[in-house]
Amino acid sequence: MTIAILGPTFQDLARNVNLNMSSLSEIFVGRAVGYLGGSVLGGILFDCVNHFLLLGVSLLATTLGLHLVPFCKSAVLLVVMMSVFGVSYGTMDTGGNVLILALWGDKGAPHMQALHFSFALGAFLAPLLAKLALGTTVSAENHTEPDLHPPALNQSPEAGPDPLFAAPDDLNLLWAYASVGAYTFVVSVFLFALFFKKPSKHGKSTASAQVSRRAKYHKALLCLLFMFFFFYVGAQESEAAGLNSIFWGTFAACRGLAIFFATCLQPGTMILLSNIGSLVSSLFLVLFDKNPLCLWIATSVYGASMASTFPSGISWLEQYTSINGKSAAFFVIGGALGEMAIPAVIGILQGQYPDLPVVLYTCLGSAIFTAVLFPVMYKLATWPLDLQQKENRSENQKTLPPSSGI
Numbered sequence: 001m002t003i004a005i006l007g008p009t010f011q012d013l014a015r016n017v018n019l020n021m022s023s024l025s026e027i028f029v030g031r032a033v034g035y036l037g038g039s040v041l042g043g044i045l046f047d048c049v050n051h052f053l054l055l056g057v058s059l060l061a062t063t064l065g066l067h068l069v070p071f072c073k074s075a076v077l078l079v080v081m082m083s084v085f086g087v088s089y090g091t092m093d094t095g096g097n098v099l100i101l102a103l104w105g106d107k108g109a110p111h112m113q114a115l116h117f118s119f120a121l122g123a124f125l126a127p128l129l130a131k132l133a134l135g136t137t138v139s140a141e142n143h144t145e146p147d148l149h150p151p152a153l154n155q156s157p158e159a160g161p162d163p164l165f166a167a168p169d170d171l172n173l174l175w176a177y178a179s180v181g182a183y184t185f186v187v188s189v190f191l192f193a194l195f196f197k198k199p200s201k202h203g204k205s206t207a208s209a210q211v212s213r214r215a216k217y218h219k220a221l222l223c224l225l226f227m228f229f230f231f232y233v234g235a236q237e238s239e240a241a242g243l244n245s246i247f248w249g250t251f252a253a254c255r256g257l258a259i260f261f262a263t264c265l266q267p268g269t270m271i272l273l274s275n276i277g278s279l280v281s282s283l284f285l286v287l288f289d290k291n292p293l294c295l296w297i298a299t300s301v302y303g304a305s306m307a308s309t310f311p312s313g314i315s316w317l318e319q320y321t322s323i324n325g326k327s328a329a330f331f332v333i334g335g336a337l338g339e340m341a342i343p344a345v346i347g348i349l350q351g352q353y354p355d356l357p358v359v360l361y362t363c364l365g366s367a368i369f370t371a372v373l374f375p376v377m378y379k380l381a382t383w384p385l386d387l388q389q390k391e392n393r394s395e396n397q398k399t400l401p402p403s404s405g406i
Helices: 006-016 026-045 051-071 075-107 109-134 171-196 201-211 218-242 244-261 267-287 292-306 309-318 325-352 358-399
Strands: none
Touching: 006 026, 006 051, 006 109, 006 171, 026 051, 026 075, 026 325, 051 075, 051 171, 075 109, 075 309, 075 325, 109 171, 109 244, 109 309, 218 309, 218 325, 218 358, 244 292, 267 292, 267 309, 267 358, 309 325, 325 358
């Protein structure tokens, strides 16, 4: 919710700092840079600081920032504030994945799906909350540069510089951010309560068991998963830019259903089904891009196929090797870089080849890449384990007595 609230309130924030929307686009760059920094910082801190404490502090800082954003009257200050948001979100994104793995280990696939479903649910609820708080606003297309600068035009030469902080002209903007801030504060209180609760013996034994499990090709698996998420998240963002509503609708719905599917299906099976669905649907998008019905149906299937991939990938890797904070930060950064790089490349290519559906070709290429990459990761993850199981089986046969009957 803290991230998604920016979209529906962006026009009001621009008016609050006396700029048009195009002049305030740096706010997204600042948030993306902060997210990368927060992912790295979180990956380091989660290996040496209590998870509940760090998540609670991150949410408490987010609460403070949410209440201050409507008071920002300077564009630079607003960009800095959103960069801090990005740091907090990157820390929470990495820390949430690490926390689920620390609590449930390789048995946490349904919990991991529920965590990522909450991201989609928050993104769905935040615009509704903003609409309730802000009411009906004027369309962005109807705003011109002079409309957004009335204070500056009427300012006398003797007037002093604009204040950095001041109450917003539209108090509904304040209520929109304050309501989300109140919610994050409540969640932070629960996290602090969990921090002061004594850890159970079962949790300690689970943590010690996870440290001892490490695949032979641990670093290679992390690098491949980095590349996997780079293309997966990048393709996700580029497709969403094309048919936003139907993509995110099926995406969020299937992330909710994935919670139940994860209780009876292995993460690897879910990844395989997702890869097949993404490959087939993106192929149909390329072949029948002129057919409106096929475009909508294939986009729906594409969104449904991609819904469970990210949490399933984390749960799948945890079955073969332990994931600490630095490891989680590594592939979270891979997804974040793909989210920024692939849409940017698409924009450049679309300008050079305006007659080609570059977005659809990119989705197909990413689907092919991830479909090829997963069997390679699976082989690296299971081959040493298969060899080790055979050796252990032969050793057990040697040590068993002849009359044991086993």
